[in-house]
Amino acid sequence: AQSVTQLGSHVSVSEGALVLLRCNYSSSVPPYLFWYVQYPNQGLQLLLKYTTGATLVKGINGFEAEFKKSETSFHLTKPSAHMSDAAEYFCAVSGQAGTALIFGKGTTLSVSS
Amino acid sequence: DTAVSQTPKYLVTQMGNDKSIKCEQNLGHDTMYWYKQDSKKFLKIMFSYNNKELIINETVPNRFSPKSPDKAHLNLHINSLELGDSAVYFCASSPIGGRHGDTEAFFGQGTRLTVV
Numbered sequence: 001a002q003s004v005t006q007l008g009s010h011v012s013v014s015e016g017a018l019v020l021l022r023c024n025y026s027s028s029v030p031p032y033l034f035w036y037v038q039y040p041n042q043g044l045q046l047l048l049k050y051t052t053g054a055t056l057v058k059g060i061n062g063f064e065a066e067f068k069k070s071e072t073s074f075h076l077t078k079p080s081a082h083m084s085d086a087a088e089y090f091c092a093v094s095g096q097a098g099t100a101l102i103f104g105k106g107t108t109l110s111v112s113s
Numbered sequence: 114d115t116a117v118s119q120t121p122k123y124l125v126t127q128m129g130n131d132k133s134i135k136c137e138q139n140l141g142h143d144t145m146y147w148y149k150q151d152s153k154k155f156l157k158i159m160f161s162y163n164n165k166e167l168i169i170n171e172t173v174p175n176r177f178s179p180k181s182p183d184k185a186h187l188n189l190h191i192n193s194l195e196l197g198d199s200a201v202y203f204c205a206s207s208p209i210g211g212r213h214g215d216t217e218a219f220f221g222q223g224t225r226l227t228v229v
Contacts, residue, residue, distance in 0.1 A: 032216050034168040036216060036220075038154075042222060042223075043117075043203060043220040043222040043223050044156075044203070044205075044220040045220075046136075046217045046218075046219075049216065051216050051219050076175055088154060090156065094216070098221070099161075100146055100158040100161050100169055101156075101205075101218055102160070103155070103157070105153070105154075105155050106154050106155070106156075
C-alpha cells in the first residue's frame with residue numbers, strides 16, 4: 001500500500017524567497033516519486049520525478065527535490081520564488097511504471113510581491 | 114498536437130441524466146487512467162486500463178463505467194448522475210515498463226462536470 005502526506009495545505013512566501021513544500025511518502029515497494037503543478041482551471045504538469053539513481057533531481061522552472069529514503073521524504077524546493085509560481089502543487093507516488101499515481105492532498109503556494 | 118485530450122471541457126447536466134466524457138492520447142502509451150478531483154482539489158484514481166483491460170477499479174459506484182475501444186481511447190460513461198458526482202475528471206496516460214525514466218503520467222486538461 002502507498003500513501004503521500006503533504007505537510008501544509010497552504011504556503012505563503014514573498015517573491016525572491018525560498019520555496020519549500022514538504023512531502024512524505026509510505027510505500028511497501030521502491031517508490032517512484034513525482035511533483036506535479038496545477039495552475040487554475042488547467043491540468044497537471046510534471047515538475048520533476050525520481051525513479052532510480054541520483055537522489056537530487058532537477059525539474060522545470062528552477063525546482064528541485066531530494067529523495068531521502070531514511071526520512072521517506074521528497075521535499076520540493078526553489079531558491080527564489082517568482083509570482084508565476086503561485087499554483088497548486090501535488091506530490092505523488094507510484095510503485096512501478098504504468099501503475100496509478102497516489103496523490104497527496106496538495107499544497108497551495110501563494111507568492112506576494 | 115495535444116498529447117492527451119478530453120472532451121468536453123465543461124459539462125453541465127441535470128440529476129438523473131447519463132453523460133460521457135471522451136479521452137484520446139497520441140503518445141502511444143499502453144496505460145490510461147481516469148482520476149477524479151473533488152471540490153477540495155483531492156485527486157483520486159478511479160480506473161486504469163492497460164491494453165484495453167481494466168486493471169484497477171477503485172471503490173467507484175457502478176454508475177461509472179470506462180470504455181476503451183482501442184489503446185488510444187478511454188471514455189468515461191456515467192449513468193443516473195447525482196449531485197455528488199460534480200467534480201473535475203482528468204484523463205491521463207503513461208507507458209508501462211519501457212525505458213528507464215519513462216514513468217510519468219501525462220494529463221489532459223480536465224472536464225469540469227456540474228450536476229444541477
